[in-house]
Amino acid sequence: MHKCERCASPATVHITEVLAEAKFEEHHVCETCYPKYMEDSQTKTGAAITSDAGAELEEALFGQQECPDCGIKFVDFRNSHRLGCSRDYQVFQNELLPLLENIHGETRHCGKTPRRYPQTKLAEAELTQLRQRLKRAVEREDYEEAARLRDQIKTVEDA
Amino acid sequence: MHKCERCASPATVHITEVLAEAKFEEHHVCETCYPKYMEDSQTKTGAAITSDAGAELEEALFGQQECPDCGIKFVDFRNSHRLGCSRDYQVFQNELLPLLENIHGETRHCGKTPRRYPQTKLAEAELTQLRQRLKRAVEREDYEEAARLRDQIKTVEDA
């Protein structure tokens, strides 16, 4: 069991600070010292750590969640620096987001997307558009156009 | 002025110890400490130093001789490690002999002799021999031999 690094009490709050190049630094403090630790680390390394530490406090205070798919806890990730499966990104979202913010400075992907993935997305957007155009065609009683759109929607839906 | 290396009095005895490879070591003691120094150095490095030191004491107590040819004193040799002329070997004989003993372990030359030098020596020995043979020839009345020896002695004497 860890002792608080600021007093002799048992540590109940365990903080992982993320440094450059995916290196991690462990900190262990007790609940009494935690606000003071927060204050110091905020002035030292900025807000990102604070939210990370905040998530950690939550975890420490309200119990540890486990991924239903791969079975890891966030502490396992902290020890191995590896996640167990892709679902972990959702399960530990609160803990991971500040960490990602810290590593990448961003939390939203804006690069390449798998072709098959946007195909369905694209289809949905297309369908929405086609259905709107169908609705407008019916409103102006252009049934030739409505028939063409109906067939087109059927083709996209079946794709 | 040097102080005695054994007490605080002014040093009156100056000793040069000769070490290996013509290196020298200076020692300065007062007359009171000198016998003790002698005793120690005798047990330490043997009799040679003692005689050297004895010569030094003599020099220190009875004044410094100067070579009439080149004008150096023994102290000049001690400083430069070079003698001034060949006569110095006679002038400073008392000081040099223990030093030579120390460097070479011997004090008498027994190597090569210049040919011209022993030629006279040889001539003397030869003459002595020839004169003895002449005396014996005369004794046994061999005057032919005596005449030959007389001429031979004359030749050597004239050489």
Next chain:
Amino acid sequence: MNLDSLTEQSGEWLRASGPEADIVISCRIRLARNLSSFPFTNRASTHQKAEIEQYLKGRLEKIDFEPRLEYVNLAPLSALDRQLLVERQLISRELANSEGPRGVAFAGSEIISVMVNEEDHVRMQVIRSGFTLDEAWQDADRLDDKLEEKVPYAFNEELGYLTACPTNVGTGMRASVMLHLPALVLTKQIEKVFRALQKINLAVRGLYGEGSRASGDFYQISNQVTLGKSETTIINEIRDVVPNIINYERQARQALTRENHAQVLDRVRRAFGVLKNAAMMTSEETMDLLSSVRLGVNLGLIDDIDIFKVNELFIHTQPAHLQKLLGRQLDSEERNTERARFLRNRLREMDSLN
């Protein structure tokens, strides 16, 4: 695939062709991908890893992509053969030393390789000679598209490609440029380059990746950030900074030639002399000496030596290559003797050819 034949050829990335090839050895794009329906490699059971391997092997061999990739099962290979693949940069040291079902698919040209069951299920890479980041990215992108036609990737719209380590999430891309910077090292300006690159979130590593010493004055510059920027943005950032480093190295080379010509010439000549004559030679010393020779060739201080041949020596003198070339296992001392002999013969051959 007969791995022994690898030693008879050289990876394309060693060819010393392409733009700025005197300073830019190679460009590399690496993409990390995972299958959505399996746990990440570190949490997968041996059985699951075998399934993943089987699944990916089948698809890799069938994808509509030229050149055709050939799959090599790593588990049954000897440590020596795996080390050989590491030295050729076809697989990572981590994959070589890990356990369980795993493999690599690559084509003869060695431009493209796809690791299976590395830290992520799929790690594909493209290495090209010279300053060719865009071309490498085009290849990698195309390969990725083709594989994705057959394989459902773990992806979410928010975080992009999901990877075992959050440092790779997003694009899953590591773009890197391998530079030979002997003059910046000699003039002690390399630290300045490090600091500048770190400021703009670019990482600097040695020849064999993370944690390896920058021996032979080789430095690999790569992106740290994989999330929140598109692949082309990341590549553009590196593509824009590399010419500055190239210029900096060129200036250092010119300054050396101008102000310390004799010293540099001496260093180069001595390195050449030792390489051509020594009877024992460690891998580390080889790298350092070859680096000086490479600088000498580029500065025109050593005539008529093919820079490609020098590049090749860097790889062929690595422990596994050496043992493969000689056809037998060697202990460390034997390697040092054989490495020296190999260098002597090769360099004298070159000399007499010219």
Next chain:
Amino acid sequence: MNLDSLTEQSGEWLRASGPEADIVISCRIRLARNLSSFPFTNRASTHQKAEIEQYLKGRLEKIDFEPRLEYVNLAPLSALDRQLLVERQLISRELANSEGPRGVAFAGSEIISVMVNEEDHVRMQVIRSGFTLDEAWQDADRLDDKLEEKVPYAFNEELGYLTACPTNVGTGMRASVMLHLPALVLTKQIEKVFRALQKINLAVRGLYGEGSRASGDFYQISNQVTLGKSETTIINEIRDVVPNIINYERQARQALTRENHAQVLDRVRRAFGVLKNAAMMTSEETMDLLSSVRLGVNLGLIDDIDIFKVNELFIHTQPAHLQKLLGRQLDSEERNTERARFLRNRLREMDSLN
């Protein structure tokens, strides 16, 4: 005498001929003599020194001795020319750097030289290649006899030949043997040899005499005692101890070849490689590298190189020789460049001749 011509030839003592020439470079006998009618050099006025010089020059040029000695007046010579004579061991560093009328008589073969107004009025020496102490003594003895016919020496029956320093009195003879002991240095046994020699009153010095570093693994062994022993006794003592050192060095060489063959081969080859390729080279490094090469030739690790040529390089790369060979004054940096060039050309020449 045109000193420049000296650089086109080599002293006999370098010839690497004679018994045990792989280890014994040369033997040297030096006799100190003074004129009885003058103060020693250090107490002689400039006028007296001029008289001494005039007197000795005349007699040296007329003595009935083969080879004919030619007298060189040192005072008007440049520092470079004097240094040249030092490097060839024809004069001492002390004589080169002293002041006033002084000179040296020697013959073309450079076996014999007679210094005038060194520490003693006359210092004659004979240097011969190989382990040839007796021959050297015979030459020196004969030359001494011939000079003594014309010149009254300072001598007394008690102390023998009288010299400016009592360390030379008696025979006035210093007999020395120059040994090349690289294996004893490499195996760190050389200190043992020193201690043993000191115990029996023999001195050990470097290549250029008293106080000089033993660079190139050359060691000069000589008698300390000059009084109370005849010349032949002194020479016998040295002649008897040298074979032990030779054997000790040979054993060390055999042990190296047997137990550290690869390391020695590596050392020798690297030295050769650096010498044939470097662009800058100090005199000190040259000595050390040539020493390794010399060892290599003697161990048969380098083929077909004439050991005489290697011996010659030791001398021809000394500062004054180098400048003479190039026909101009050089500063220290230029010398290092030209020395390297000289070594490259010479060693490559040798290689291609073989």
